[in-house]
Amino acid sequence: MSHAVVLFAALLLDAALGEPAWLWSRIPHPAVVMGRLIGWFDRVFNHGKYRLFVGALGFGIMVVIAWVLGVVLAGLPGGAAIELAFAAILIAQKSLAQHVRAVADALRLSVTDGRTAVAQIVGRDVRDMDEPAIARAAIESAAENLSDGVIAPAFWFLLLGLPGLLVYKLTNTADSMIGYLTPRHAEFGKAAARFDDVINWVPARLTAGLILLARLQPGAWRILRRDAPLHRSPNAGWPEAAMAATLGVALSGPRSYEGEMRAFPWVNGDGRRAAGADDIDRAVSTLWRVWAVAAVLVALITVA
Numbered sequence: 494m495s496h497a498v499v500l501f502a503a504l505l506l507d508a509a510l511g512e513p514a515w516l517w518s519r520i521p522h523p524a525v526v527m528g529r530l531i532g533w534f535d536r537v538f539n540h541g542k543y544r545l546f547v548g549a550l551g552f553g554i555m556v557v558i559a560w561v562l563g564v565v566l567a568g569l570p571g572g573a574a575i576e577l578a579f580a581a582i583l584i585a586q587k588s589l590a591q592h593v594r595a596v597a598d599a600l601r602l603s604v605t606d607g608r609t610a611v612a613q614i615v616g617r618d619v620r621d622m623d624e625p626a627i628a629r630a631a632i633e634s635a636a637e638n639l640s641d642g643v644i645a646p647a648f649w650f651l652l653l654g655l656p657g658l659l660v661y662k663l664t665n666t667a668d669s670m671i672g673y674l675t676p677r678h679a680e681f682g683k684a685a686a687r688f689d690d691v692i693n694w695v696p697a698r699l700t701a702g703l704i705l706l707a708r709l710q711p712g713a714w715r716i717l718r719r720d721a722p723l724h725r726s727p728n729a730g731w732p733e734a735a736m737a738a739t740l741g742v743a744l745s746g747p748r749s750y751e752g753e754m755r756a757f758p759w760v761n762g763d764g765r766r767a768a769g770a771d772d773i774d775r776a777v778s779t780l781w782r783v784w785a786v787a788a789v790l791v792a793l794i795t796v797a
Contacts, residue, residue, distance in 0.1 A: 496650060499576050535670065555663055556660055595610050596614070597631070607627040614631065640728070701732050703783045706786055723759075742761065746766075
């Protein structure tokens, strides 16, 4: 069975079921297993003089293990069903939409509830956020995770099957855990962070294109080309700039991490900064529009 056929079925299955709590309360999610492995690797080996080498070597070994595991699982009897299960589990469209929409629902209750909800999906300080900051944070998370959690894993599965999907998910998880420019991880996680930049280069730009295609907003392409390179990330700026341009809001900009305010530039700085719950709803709608466009494209590949 072709990767395109399996991917199309996985997109539908994830959209229908999402992340069933009854299942993941009983067995560990594959991403959680990857996180535990990376956490163990960090605790045991992240010390001494040769952190850059040890981090790169260990990450490389984990990548090889993920690739070999994908090859073995795909080659088992019923391999297509195994590939379908992993693809549906590791493509996180429905759960992403649910988590982002939860911020809008909470924000309509109070700013305090909005802060609590957005803290579940962003890593920045939320204590002093007002309503527009909460809304912008939720929309930014929607855009970035649309790329990292939906389009990129689908892209690598379509291209390389289950091995490609597992390597991508491992890399993305490692980047989120040890890929930071902190004293502890600047060297140890450098290989994971750089490899994550490489394998997200095409999917991030593909995601931006799908957002523009899903919304068809005049002038959005110009804003995307102008502002995506302003982002601190070589990849996240593309889906964020596309989302900002199509919704007419300003994203990124100054924010606080661990008590330190950082003066990041605005993306679509001419857009509205006073975003609210309705703008989050529009971002969630965009997530599903992009999912629909992607599903149609995969179906066309299947037919072809």
